[in-house]
Amino acid sequence: MERLSRRSFVKIAGAATGAAALAAAPPIARAAVEDSPRPTDPTTGVPEEPLVAYVRDADRGEVTVTAGTAERTYRDRALVQRLLRAAGRKEA
């Protein structure tokens, strides 16, 4: 039998609810070389829960996005700069 940790239990449970919206988001290892944001799939339905993006590390251009029980952290320096401007913060 495959062994699972608590976190992987949770990960599997979350896959059914909100992971689809983030399926195309590049994980951080790949995103290190991808600075431009990926387009939003217009056919994706609006989730019942809010999609939340927060700047995890402005200097590194890292953004964490949560939707449903899924979470992805990736690098998008352009998005980080726009968010910083919107928040009235000094750009990184």
Place this chain on the structure above:
Amino acid sequence: MSSHREAPAISQDPVADNADTYAFVSPDDPSTVTIITNYVPLEGPPGGPNFFEFGDDVLYSIYIDNDGDALPDIEYQFRFRTTLQNPDTFLYNTGPIGSLSDPNWNKRQLYSVSVIRANGKATALGTDLACPPCNIGPRSTPNYDGLAAAAVHHLPSGETVFAGQRNDGFFVDLGAIFDLGDIREIQNLHLIPTPAGTSVDPLKSLNIHAIAIKVPISRLTRNGSVPSDPMSAASVLGIWGGASRRKVQVRDGYSTQESGPWVQVSRLGNPLFNEVIVPVGHKDRWNALDPVDDAGFEKYVNQPELAKLLPVLYPGAFPNLAAYSANRADLHAILLTGIPSGIVPGFQNFSGPKPADMLRLNVAIPPSASPNALGVVGGDLAGYPNGRRVFDDVVSIELKAVAGATIPLVDPSYTVDGAVGAVSSYLTPAADRYQSTFPYLGTPHDGYDTPSS
């Protein structure tokens, strides 16, 4: 206390605060194991009009490791949902509550139970299961035991569940023990002495919210067996409870929305582990981690702060403990690996060398016909630290162990200090604190008859 308000962050989040975890072979149904995880510590019975309840935004989990690697092989999940029958009254109930469907009962909680096994797939075992109301008083809940009995649900899958208010079975002289480790009966020997007194149990008039599940042993063991050989590794289960919240909570006006993965905010295996062993600056981190991550906390078990404090707080009473500098292999075994065979005749609950805080229950040890609240220390192999029963005197057991009572199990050259015999909770809970059948914790105090705690 066992784990009531034991860490800075969780002390501010009572509905997610795992205060006690119990696991034992059901005394009235020994083909099953009962696991109880308690939340909402220190409930004052008259706490209306919004009486205590579980968190609708909390994921409550019970974990079972059946092969000793400190990872869960089975997880039972509980989720709650609160409903209002009439939002236009301030009342919890608009008349006597005679049944779980009584229209007089305004604010109710329902819950779902699911199980995740090693294939990773969640299976719903029950939905919209009713909790009982809180015990309010003779006008509102005149037949409380009938309501509680109706809230015991027998699931088609074979498990039996209950979730709701109960009498808190844990007992300790809370006011004394956190007044610089005072034990009233021997406080004349304390560094700051006062005349000897009598221990007091402040929890005897408080309630708790319990999640209890009774599971056939064959559903829990690694090979689906019902072990009869206590020396078999397959007879040992590692068990702990945990509560998780979503990573992000957004408050927008009076509404709240959530997003992100579940993040653990509380856990509990052995009583008092996070409370007494883990330093305050690390308690929140410990709550967020899993037992498999506990290697970093071994040093606090090997050299526990409390063992160094006792000789200071009770000058001259613990000379042998004060001189003992070796790592506490006895506590390491009790709390982190289980007791290997060859230490206690006829018993083991060793789950392997991986250090992890879990209750370890040997399911091949039958329930005791004459239980001793001191458990294995008292010669009763069916009690703590072989799992934990609701009435086990874990305060006395762990205080005695930390004070050196169990060192000779691993170091025969050690002589136990005479004062260890005087280290005790000195408390004997009233019989109605517990009941002989599921969910084993007694009827909660009602607010009318227990107006002040």
